[in-house]
Amino acid sequence: MRKLESIHFHQFRGIRDLHLENLGQVNLLVGINNSGKTSVLEGLSIYCHPLDLREWLKIARQREQENRFNQAPILDSIQWLFPKLLSHEDKDDQPETGMLIIEGNGSYPVKKLQASYEVIEGLRISERKRRRNSVHSEQGDVQIEQDEDEVPEIHKGIDLHLEIYADSGQLTFLDATPTLIQDFQLWEDDYTGKLPSSGHLNLKTSIVTPSSHRSEINQVKLLSGASFQNFKVDIISLLQQIDPGIIDIEILLPPDSIASRPNPNTYIRHEKSGLAPLSTFGDGVRRLLHIALKLASVRGGILLIDELEVTIHTEALQESFKWLVQWCKQLDVQLFATTHSLEAVDALIKATESESDLVLHRLEPKGTHTRVVRHDWSRLKLLREELGQEVRW
Amino acid sequence: MVDRRYALIGVEGNHDQAFLCKILHKCLGFSKFDGKISELDTFWRKFVPIFPSDSGRLYMRLDTPSILHTNEISVAIYAGEGSKLVTNLSAKLSDIDPSALLAFGIVADADKHSPDKVAENYHAGFNEFFPDFPSKPGVLTESSPRLGLYVLPDNSNQGVLDTLLYHCGKSAYPEFMQRAESYIDQFSQEEIQGIGWKPFDREKAIIATVASVLKPGKTNTVSITDNNWVCSETVAAIPELNSITSFLNELLAVKTADSTAL
Numbered sequence: 001m002r003k004l005e006s007i008h009f010h011q012f013r014g015i016r017d018l019h020l021e022n023l024g025q026v027n028l029l030v031g032i033n034n035s036g037k038t039s040v041l042e043g044l045s046i047y048c049h050p051l052d053l054r055e056w057l058k059i060a061r062q063r064e065q066e067n068r069f070n071q072a073p074i075l076d077s078i079q080w081l082f083p084k085l086l087s088h089e090d091k092d093d094q095p096e097t098g099m100l101i102i103e104g105n106g107s108y109p110v111k112k113l114q115a116s117y118e119v120i121e122g123l124r125i126s127e128r129k130r131r132r133n134s135v136h137s138e139q140g141d142v143q144i145e146q147d148e149d150e151v152p153e154i155h156k157g158i159d160l161h162l163e164i165y166a167d168s169g170q171l172t173f174l175d176a177t178p179t180l181i182q183d184f185q186l187w188e189d190d191y192t193g194k195l196p197s198s199g200h201l202n203l204k205t206s207i208v209t210p211s212s213h214r215s216e217i218n219q220v221k222l223l224s225g226a227s228f229q230n231f232k233v234d235i236i237s238l239l240q241q242i243d244p245g246i247i248d249i250e251i252l253l254p255p256d257s258i259a260s261r262p263n264p265n266t267y268i269r270h271e272k273s274g275l276a277p278l279s280t281f282g283d284g285v286r287r288l289l290h291i292a293l294k295l296a297s298v299r300g301g302i303l304l305i306d307e308l309e310v311t312i313h314t315e316a317l318q319e320s321f322k323w324l325v326q327w328c329k330q331l332d333v334q335l336f337a338t339t340h341s342l343e344a345v346d347a348l349i350k351a352t353e354s355e356s357d358l359v360l361h362r363l364e365p366k367g368t369h370t371r372v373v374r375h376d377w378s379r380l381k382l383l384r385e386e387l388g389q390e391v392r393w
Numbered sequence: 394m395v396d397r398r399y400a401l402i403g404v405e406g407n408h409d410q411a412f413l414c415k416i417l418h419k420c421l422g423f424s425k426f427d428g429k430i431s432e433l434d435t436f437w438r439k440f441v442p443i444f445p446s447d448s449g450r451l452y453m454r455l456d457t458p459s460i461l462h463t464n465e466i467s468v469a470i471y472a473g474e475g476s477k478l479v480t481n482l483s484a485k486l487s488d489i490d491p492s493a494l495l496a497f498g499i500v501a502d503a504d505k506h507s508p509d510k511v512a513e514n515y516h517a518g519f520n521e522f523f524p525d526f527p528s529k530p531g532v533l534t535e536s537s538p539r540l541g542l543y544v545l546p547d548n549s550n551q552g553v554l555d556t557l558l559y560h561c562g563k564s565a566y567p568e569f570m571q572r573a574e575s576y577i578d579q580f581s582q583e584e585i586q587g588i589g590w591k592p593f594d595r596e597k598a599i600i601a602t603v604a605s606v607l608k609p610g611k612t613n614t615v616s617i618t619d620n621n622w623v624c625s626e627t628v629a630a631i632p633e634l635n636s637i638t639s640f641l642n643e644l645l646a647v648k649t650a651d652s653t654a655l
Contacts, residue, residue: 346447364490373488382484387456388443391488 001107003203003302003334007047009370010101011083013039017369023106024359024376025328028308028348029338030392031363036370037338038063040363041207041304044336046081047102048203048302050113050164051182053195055202056081062209074195075158075188082117095119108203112165114178120159123152126189157187166201204301206294210310213283213290220251220264222293234327235292241319242284242312245271249278249289283311288320295324299331308337309344317347325351325358342392349381360391398495399436400468400538400645401458403482405501408554409545410459410472411614413500413641415623417461417468420638421647426460434460434467439489456481466495466645479518491522494538498644500637501544502553503530504593508544515542531636533643541644547633555596557633558622562603564630565621573602 002023009018015036020027029037042059049055060077071077082098096119103112163178184196223232232249239246248269254277266278268285278286287310295303312320325348328335339345345360352358355376362373375383375391383389404410417423426433430441442455458469473481478501491497499519503511508530516528525534531548533541546552562570577598580588590598604616621627628634641647 371490375487379484379487382480383488385447387481387484388447389485389488390439390441390443 003108003300004044004104004106006106007044007102007104009040009043010103012043012046012100012102013081013083015039015043015365015370016083018363019372020361021372021374022359022376023334024356026325026335026337026348026352026358028345028358028360029336029363030340030345030360031365032393035363035365037363038306041306041336041338042081043102044302044304045205045207046100047104047110047113048108048205050110050162050202051180051196051198051200052202053078053160053184053186054192054197057192057195059207062207073188074190074192075156075186078160078186079117079158082115109167110164110201110203111167112163114163114165115160117158117160120157120185121154122157122187124155124187125152126155155187155189157185160184160186164201204298206298206301206303208287208291208294208303208305210307213287213311220266222297223249223251223266231292231296234323235289238288238292238320238323239268239285241316241323242288243270243281245273246285247271250275284313284316287311291324292327295327295331295333298333300333302334302336303328305335305337308339308348309341314343314347317344318350321347321351340392342390345380345391346384349377349384352377362391362393397434397436397462397464398466399434399493400466400496400498401486401494402468402470402496402498402500402641402644403478404470404472404499405475405478407472407612407614408617409500409502410470411617412554412558412623413470414459414461415617416638416641417470419623420625420628421642421645423461423463423466423468426462434462436467436493437469440469440471440485463647466647468645479515483518483521486519486522491538495646496539496541496644497523497526498539498541498543498641501542502546503544503551504553504591507551508548511544512542531640533640539644539646541640543637543640545637547636551592553593553596555600556593557631557637558600558617559596560631561622561627561634562600564627565624566603566607569603569606570599573599573606576602 002025004023006019006021006023008020009015011017013036014034018036018040020040029040031037042062045059046056057074057077060081061071064071072080079098082100084098097117099114099116101112101114105111160183162180162182162184164180164182166179168179180201182196186195236246236249239249246268250267250269251264252267252275253264266289267275268278268281269275278289291303291305309317321344324335327333348358355378358377358380360375360380362375364371364373380391383391402413404413414425418425433441437458437460440458442457444455456472456474458471460467460469462468471482471485473479478499497519499515501511501515506514512528512530512532516526519526523536523538523540525536526540527534527542530542530544533539545554546556550556559570577595601613604611604613604620607620608616617623623634628638
């Protein structure tokens with residue numbers, strides 16, 4: 001049994017009543033713009049981290065990562081994970097509320113995540129001021145200013161109520177009562193680091209966005225992990241699909257690194273240019289390396305790739321995807337990827353070889369739900385290779 | 394403007410496709426789509442194949458359906474590759490919303506099996522999309538979409554399209570048909586065995602002979618389209634032709650001045 005055999009988004013962000021059935025090892029999501037492809041990836045990530053609100057926030061802000069200095073406030077980000085109900089605008093006298101429900105099946109024990117929030121207001125001393133005052137006190141600053149700052153003010157917050165239904169031990173979830181209920185209070189001035197972040201019931205997931213290969217946070221850590229798993233040789237063979245001159249990947253300290261604050265970086269040894277920082281290579285190499293390292297980091301879990309084909313030249317798609325599929329199987333990773341590219345669809349058909357390897361799900365938003373057209377590998381192969389049919393819309 | 398409804402009819406080959414087009418155009422008042430992609434109804438966009446496909450067969454015939462329409466209905470007649478009709482049409486159906494169709498029908502022939510057996514096969518083949526698809530020949534299910542199956546030549550006897558066209562030819566071109574039969578009958582049993590005729594190939598040879606006289610150098614499909622194998626006179630004179638015309642009329646729920654005469 002796969003980690004996820006099916007997933008049903010009752011309501012999450014802008015999607016309603018969306019079923020993905022008979023999931024495969026590789027699940028390709030296609031559909032027109034705004035059909036909910038990226039939301040599905042985000043929903044999967046939330047579902048697999050039901051008690052990890054830091055992960056929720058990270059996912060909620062995923063689309064803003066290019067714009068780190070202008071991120072939405074924490075509460076807004078979290079609230080946007082919930083469907084927006086137009087009726088809120090008509091009811092000034094009632095507190096704003098929201099609910100998201102995601103239900104799934106598979107070997108992952110969580111079967112249903114139901115979260116609801118209600119907007120609240122409360123008198124409290126700003127968390128930021130409290131922190132600042134604490135620093136001031138340590139430095140012996142003037143007491144009067146500190147007292148004024150400690151006057152409580154009205155703050156906006158949310159009561160977040162989580163219900164998790166899961167298989168536990170020998171018991172199987174029967175949709176009766178939640179296995180776990182947790183309540184959190186989040187405030188508008190909370191620090192990200194203060195958010196509850198339990199790893200209980202987590203399934204390893206990682207998202208690759210169209211641009212995440214450019215922000216190399218944790219790249220070195222990921223690479224160390226990959227090397228540890230004797231994975232590096234295969235990553236190099238993958239990168240050689242893009243640039244046959246690549247010989248090795250190394251983690252090194254830059255020449256100007258300060259001994260007291262070492263800042264190791266990723267370098268590529270190339271037969272023409274010698275040893276050069278990864279950042280000097282093209283997007284194709286950087287993204288494939290990024291995907292490979294993320295894949296290695298979620299062994300036994302789920303890898304989520306938004307816009308699978310981005311930065312990879314069409315000639316390199318098939319071999320790159322072969323590599324990806326092979327390692328997904330080897331590392332027992334279930335892959336969910338979005339694409340707008342017919343070339344990527346065709347390359348994946350050639351890179352896979354059985355019904356369960358590849359499933360294409362096309363999302364078609366309707367009035368009250370999202371219709372999903374599902375094609376398994378053999379039907380997809382017939383449609384594309386024999387009948388030459390367009391399958392993206 | 395009235396919202397147009399859509400109907401899909403599957404057939405086993407090009408001759409059947411041309412035959413149904415002729416009935417819809419000549420007897421039921423449908424206009425032919427002129428083949429310009431800019432004027433293609435968007436509903437049928439998924440039925441436009443991309444060439445070359447990835448099959449590696451550059452000479453493979455493209456399976457673009459024939460499309461006809463009235464103000465209210467647009468009909469696509471899809472010709473599968475004979476025995477691959479169920480497989481190919483199922484793949485097509487899986488990629489659209491079958492419930493959006495006004496009607497779905499199959500017009501097959503009974504060259505190898507009895508019409509009942511043919512009907513059972515198609516019933517099983519389309520069960521995934523239409524559990525109510527008829528299991529008997531000549532039956533129309535008034536569900537949504539409307540579902541129908543017609544097995545040529547007449548839902549009860551074994552035969553092919555040419556079995557029916559033979560009757561049409563006898564009515565429309567009696568002299569030509571008689572001469573063609575005389576010509577074909579000159580071939581001895583030994584010669585026919587040597588060539589390797591299959592059942593119903595005699596009718597096919599006679600029809601092809603007359604078609605070749607009516608449209609020298611052209612195919613049967615051109616003759617079916619341009620000549621009078623199917624016309625108001627043959628519909629009135631040949632019960633089998635009248636029967637399939639009525640079937641299509643009911644399947645598509647057509648209400649035209651011409652159709653009321655059926």
